Amino acid sequence: MKKVAVIGGGTMGNGICHVFAMNGIPVNLVEMNQELADEALATIDNNLERMVKKEKIDADQKVQTLENIETHTDTTKAVNDVDLIVEAVPENFELKKKVFAEVDEAAPEKAILASNTSSISITKLAATTSRPERFIGMHFFNPVPIMKLVEVVRGLDTDSEVVETIEETAELLEKNPVEVADYPGFVSNRVLMPMINEAIYCVYEGVAEPEDVDQVMKLGMAHPMGPLRLADFIGLDVCLDILNVLYEGFKDSKYRPCPLLVKMVDAGKLGDKSGEGFYKHD
Ligand SMILES: CC(=O)CC(=O)SCCNC(=O)CCNC(=O)[C@H](O)C(C)(C)COP(=O)(O)OP(=O)(O)OC[C@H]1O[C@@H](n2cnc3c(N)ncnc32)[C@H](O)[C@@H]1OP(=O)(O)O
């Protein structure tokens, strides 16, 4: 992998750029405008500084990592000389389809198109491009510099050679790839989101306050974060989008999003990124 492009520099996109650049791979980071691209770069800078302070990397490695990142606002220009494109725009099929139409048109014929989607069908996204055999799910976890998993999602037409390349790339980033088949929510969110949704129902039905729901899961089940703190961390909008994909994909009422989650997203209370969710954030 000589060069990659990451589309979207939000919660996940900036972390994905961070790990590619830190492992010596030049990255083109694409955002909607220069202000958002600069914000993504500032977040990467802060997270690298945190690693310098903890003596995980030295100051030179931080400088080299930042030098490996180029910001762009034009997708066409950013993808025309890369081997891999990782899409990390919001969890919305129509938006991803639009982004991949642009990427497919401009990227080299051999380039691999990967989506960091949490739940949307890889096969369905792949089918919107001219190269479904070179399309794959490369699902990172939040916070990307820390979490060791990459869920590798094989679409119906994905070439085995592409699966192998993505698994090798994940290992190069010091992650552990796990291959899964393409069904709604894959494995990770099919298991995680019903737990988060049920925790929200506990608050909705007055069973317990958010802090107490989280304490139960932290102290009783040794989870590093309680499910409501984790929902804020992931983004309540992202959780709702994923639950809707599960609900519509399986046509099973067990995945119905809690009305409280819908109301909070409607109110713009999205968790860490908006400053308020189940908790207030600085
Ligand atoms: C929705 C999807 O599709 C898929 C998903 O991603 S689901 C979400 C998956 N993620 C999780 O479940 C996260 C669960 N939470 C945790 O593992 C931990 O709470 C946490 C790692 C986030 C923070 O851990 P903590 O012990 O509370 O805090 P803290 O001591 O400050 O941080 C632990 C380490 O993470 C690092 N860290 C914390 N937040 C970070 C961030 N945003 N970026 C980079 N590094 C971060 C810290 O520097 C620290 O590093 P060291 O271990 O090397 O010292």
Ligand SMILES: NC(=O)C1=CN([C@@H]2O[C@H](COP(=O)(O)OP(=O)(O)OC[C@H]3O[C@@H](n4cnc5c(N)ncnc54)[C@H](OP(=O)(O)O)[C@@H]3O)[C@@H](O)[C@H]2O)C=CC1
């Ligand atoms: N949050 C999480 O914990 C995880 C999320 N994911 C998945 O990763 C993807 C991204 O999620 P997340 O990072 O949380 O989302 P965010 O909303 O934090 O970030 C998405 C970013 O993409 C930008 N964007 C939107 N359209 C375009 C475009 N056409 N070109 C370039 N950039 C664009 C957005 O800009 P603007 O704000 O202007 O729209 C925003 O900055 C989703 O598919 C999500 O399901 C996967 C694992 C974990």
